[in-house]
Amino acid sequence: MARYSRLPGSVALITLHNPPVNALSAAVRQGIVDAVQRALKDPKVTSVVICGQNGKFCGGADIREFAGPMSGPPLVPMIHAIEAVDKPVAAAIEGVALGGGLELALGCHYRIAHSKAVLGLPEVTLGLLPGAGGSQRLPRLIGLTAALDLITTGRHVSAAEALKLGILDQVTDNNAVDLAVEFVRSVAGQPLDSRRLSTLPCPCPPDVDSLLDKVMSKVRQRSRGALAPVACVQALRAAASLPYAQGMEKERELMATLFNSGQARALQYAFFSQRVVGKWSLPSGASWDNSTARTISKAAVIGLGTMGRGIVVALALTGISVVAVETQEKQLAEASRVVPAMLQREAGRRRLATPPGVISFSSNLQDVSEVELVIEAVFEDMSLKLQVFKHLASVCRPGTLLCSNTSGLDIDQLAAVTQSPGLVVGMHFFAPAHVMKLLEVVYGPRSSPEAVATAMQLGKRMGKVGVAVGNCPGFVGNRMLKPYLEQANFLLEEGATPQQVDEALEEFGFPMGVFRMSDLSGLDVGWRIRKEAGLTGPGVESTRTRQGRRYSPLPDQMCEAGRLGQKTGKGWYQYDGPGGRVARSDPWVDIFLETYRAEHGLVARSITPEEILERCLYALINEGFNILQDAVAAGPEDIDAIYVFGYGWPRHRGGPMFHAGQVGLGRILERLNHHHSHPDVPHLKPSTLLRRLVAAGSPPVQKWREFINKERVHSQL
Numbered sequence: 001m002a003r004y005s006r007l008p009g010s011v012a013l014i015t016l017h018n019p020p021v022n023a024l025s026a027a028v029r030q031g032i033v034d035a036v037q038r039a040l041k042d043p044k045v046t047s048v049v050i051c052g053q054n055g056k057f058c059g060g061a062d063i064r065e066f067a068g069p070m071s072g073p074p075l076v077p078m079i080h081a082i083e084a085v086d087k088p089v090a091a092a093i094e095g096v097a098l099g100g101g102l103e104l105a106l107g108c109h110y111r112i113a114h115s116k117a118v119l120g121l122p123e124v125t126l127g128l129l130p131g132a133g134g135s136q137r138l139p140r141l142i143g144l145t146a147a148l149d150l151i152t153t154g155r156h157v158s159a160a161e162a163l164k165l166g167i168l169d170q171v172t173d174n175n176a177v178d179l180a181v182e183f184v185r186s187v188a189g190q191p192l193d194s195r196r197l198s199t200l201p202c203p204c205p206p207d208v209d210s211l212l213d214k215v216m217s218k219v220r221q222r223s224r225g226a227l228a229p230v231a232c233v234q235a236l237r238a239a240a241s242l243p244y245a246q247g248m249e250k251e252r253e254l255m256a257t258l259f260n261s262g263q264a265r266a267l268q269y270a271f272f273s274q275r276v277v278g279k280w281s282l283p284s285g286a287s288w289d290n291s292t293a294r295t296i297s298k299a300a301v302i303g304l305g306t307m308g309r310g311i312v313v314a315l316a317l318t319g320i321s322v323v324a325v326e327t328q329e330k331q332l333a334e335a336s337r338v339v340p341a342m343l344q345r346e347a348g349r350r351r352l353a354t355p356p357g358v359i360s361f362s363s364n365l366q367d368v369s370e371v372e373l374v375i376e377a378v379f380e381d382m383s384l385k386l387q388v389f390k391h392l393a394s395v396c397r398p399g400t401l402l403c404s405n406t407s408g409l410d411i412d413q414l415a416a417v418t419q420s421p422g423l424v425v426g427m428h429f430f431a432p433a434h435v436m437k438l439l440e441v442v443y444g445p446r447s448s449p450e451a452v453a454t455a456m457q458l459g460k461r462m463g464k465v466g467v468a469v470g471n472c473p474g475f476v477g478n479r480m481l482k483p484y485l486e487q488a489n490f491l492l493e494e495g496a497t498p499q500q501v502d503e504a505l506e507e508f509g510f511p512m513g514v515f516r517m518s519d520l521s522g523l524d525v526g527w528r529i530r531k532e533a534g535l536t537g538p539g540v541e542s543t544r545t546r547q548g549r550r551y552s553p554l555p556d557q558m559c560e561a562g563r564l565g566q567k568t569g570k571g572w573y574q575y576d577g578p579g580g581r582v583a584r585s586d587p588w589v590d591i592f593l594e595t596y597r598a599e600h601g602l603v604a605r606s607i608t609p610e611e612i613l614e615r616c617l618y619a620l621i622n623e624g625f626n627i628l629q630d631a632v633a634a635g636p637e638d639i640d641a642i643y644v645f646g647y648g649w650p651r652h653r654g655g656p657m658f659h660a661g662q663v664g665l666g667r668i669l670e671r672l673n674h675h676h677s678h679p680d681v682p683h684l685k686p687s688t689l690l691r692r693l694v695a696a697g698s699p700p701v702q703k704w705r706e707f708i709n710k711e712r713v714h715s716q717l
């Protein structure tokens with residue numbers, strides 16, 4: 001709703017009230033319409049201020065309303081009515097003015113903000129465009145070039161930047177509402193024509209068409225199939241070339257298409273998933289709202305390879321003092337040189353005003369004795385990690401939290417060699433650790449709620465999307481990756497090329513296909529894991545069945561040939577020397593695959609992009625269902641957040657589990673059954689949970705959590 005009050009001196013104050021972010025729900029919109037009418041009718045009122053309750057102007061349209069039929073007064077005429085008022089109207093912006101919130105402010109004649117306020121038109125991140133006049137008013141206010149940047153990226157800007165861009169008229173460190181009231185009193189009675197943005201021309205550079213073409217091609221390249229960024233450019237082209245009313249018509253058409261698209265649903269689901277995973281719960285019943293986190297101010301990182309260095313930087317950026325330990329002298333010397341530079345660069349990029357935390361480098365494990373939390377980031381080798389954990393248990397103060405940055409090893413085994421297994425959790429970062437948003441927080445059967453809460457809170461402080469997951473080989477992300485990679489290798493055996501597989505996946509929206517990704521991360525990573533699992537190495541027979549399952553030795557043979565990916569200049573592709581980044585197809589790989597097929601009596605067949613997607617993605621999705629069934633992830637949102645934030649799953653497709661719902665669970669089950677029944681395509685046996693969901697009529701993804709809990713109670717899973 002919106003509260004109306006009359007202040008002394010003929011100012012009407014309209015206060016939006018809809019906690020927590022004063023979103024423009026139907027009730028709020030109705031409240032605004034009524035309040036504006038009242039201010040218009042009251043002859044004693046000479047000016048109006050619109051503000052938000054509790055120091056937040058407005059977080060935009062109420063996204064939850066988008067799922068159902070829209071009711072209440074629509075935004076567009078409401079904002080037009082405000083703009084048309086013949087008394088000065090100012091928006092007093094505190095906290096946030098985002099999306100429809102900023103569009104409301106653009107309909108006002110003046111905008112006054114607190115210096116800590118944040119503004120933006122993030123609709124593109126929800127699969128939409130600023131459809132309440134924002135795509136037409138903002139470019140008229142700040143010019144086409146700046147509006148293209150803000151609207152196509154959806155980025156938030158500070159009050160200082162907004163003032164510089166011309167979005168704001170004034171910024172204050174004091175009370176923005178008081179200043180706005182004082183301001184509108186001072187301008188009462190002055191002409192308002194030049195303050196109505198819809199009446200202004202759109203300032204454009206002389207080469208407007210070439211600018212728009214350039215931005216469009218950049219946006220198409222960056223958006224990997226997402227519709228909204230392209231529609232944003234189209235709306236801005238209309239702002240630049242058409243009168244306001246026709247521009248609004250174009251905005252309306254584009255918005256209607258986006259609003260009803262699967263992509264908008266996926267992106268809005270992704271918005272809420274990110275928030276759902278913060279409300280974690282463990283099978284024990286412990287959860288975010290009944291567990292207490294410790295606040296960490298001093299931490300240590302053990303192992304300063306690529307991951308360790310990134311973790312040190314991520315911690316230091318939050319202001320935590322870090323003891324960075326590396327026992328190999330050469331590595332320590334290099335890290336001591338590289339890490340401070342990384343920290344400075346990242347702090348600059350984030351425009352951090354306060355100096356980041358202090359880092360001290362050491363080669364001595366004893367130096368971690370005073371810290372509150374340790375993150376071990378040594379080589380992915382269980383015996384080495386066990387050795388480090390035993391050592392830490394003897395060096396650290398009792399009560400120190402011990403975390404492992406393992407990407408899939410058994411947390412419980414590590415906990416077992418310490419005196420306090422409850423204080424051991426996994427903190428699985430993704431490379432580069434100071435940049436990538438995902439953090440898997442892995443709890444073992446003995447991890448305490450306090451340890452999980454602390455790791456989750458620390459992740460949040462580092463700006464990560466933390467997802468609490470159970471302990472199993474590969475946890476969630478890497479466990480699902482295994483069948484995906486496996487199918488990709490099988491497809492090569494059957495006749496596909498690495499380029500064909502990658503192209504199908506990139507067309508789907510991944511930034512990189514599976515083989516380009518393997519080249520980037522290094523083929524030896526998986527090779528080492530397979531050797532440790534006894535799947536390859538000296539003494540293992542070179543067959544296509546190992547440990548009772550179909551096995552493709554292709555990636556092992558690539559490693560044996562010294563083709564480890566970008567680092568050796570050769571992998572599934574060839575590069576311009578070691579460390580090269582540009583992948584080119586390599587005739588050597590074609591001959592290698594042909595020879596391999598001939599040796600194993602395999603006849604290459606033509607494989608369609610559809611089959612590639614089904615085999616790779618449905619294998620991954622099926623494992624997701626197994627993970628839900630095993631309660632390793634609390635709900636589909638957790639899996640989807642992991643894949644969107646850590647594995648390059650296109651955000652406009654919501655995540656693998658959301659995608660399964662979009663495709664149709666029945667269809668996924670049917671295709672898995674189809675491939676599973678094929679004599680040479682094993683490992684695609686549909687999960688019991690998927691079967692149960694289909695039998696229950698394929699409920700929407702938002703209902704799966706409840707369904708799983710019920711099935712568990714009745715022992716159906």
Ligand SMILES: CCCCCC/C=C/CC(=O)SCCNC(=O)CCNC(=O)[C@H](O)C(C)(C)COP(=O)(O)OP(=O)(O)OC[C@H]1O[C@@H](n2cnc3c(N)ncnc32)[C@H](O)[C@@H]1OP(=O)(O)O
Pocket residue numbers: 020021023059060061062063064075096098099100101122123126128129130131132255256259272275276
């Ligand atoms: C043909 C149809 C025509 C329609 C035309 C109108 C179109 C208008 C376009 C829009 O306005 S779309 C919305 C644009 N706004 C945004 O994208 C902002 C989204 N929110 C945020 O970015 C953040 O929430 C925040 C405002 C910066 C606050 O961040 P903070 O970290 O402080 O809190 P959160 O945990 O993120 O959020 C708290 C709580 O509030 C819920 N919420 C936030 N914004 C909205 C919203 N716009 N609508 C509904 N709910 C919102 C959020 O889900 C959290 O609730 P939960 O219960 O804890 O999940």
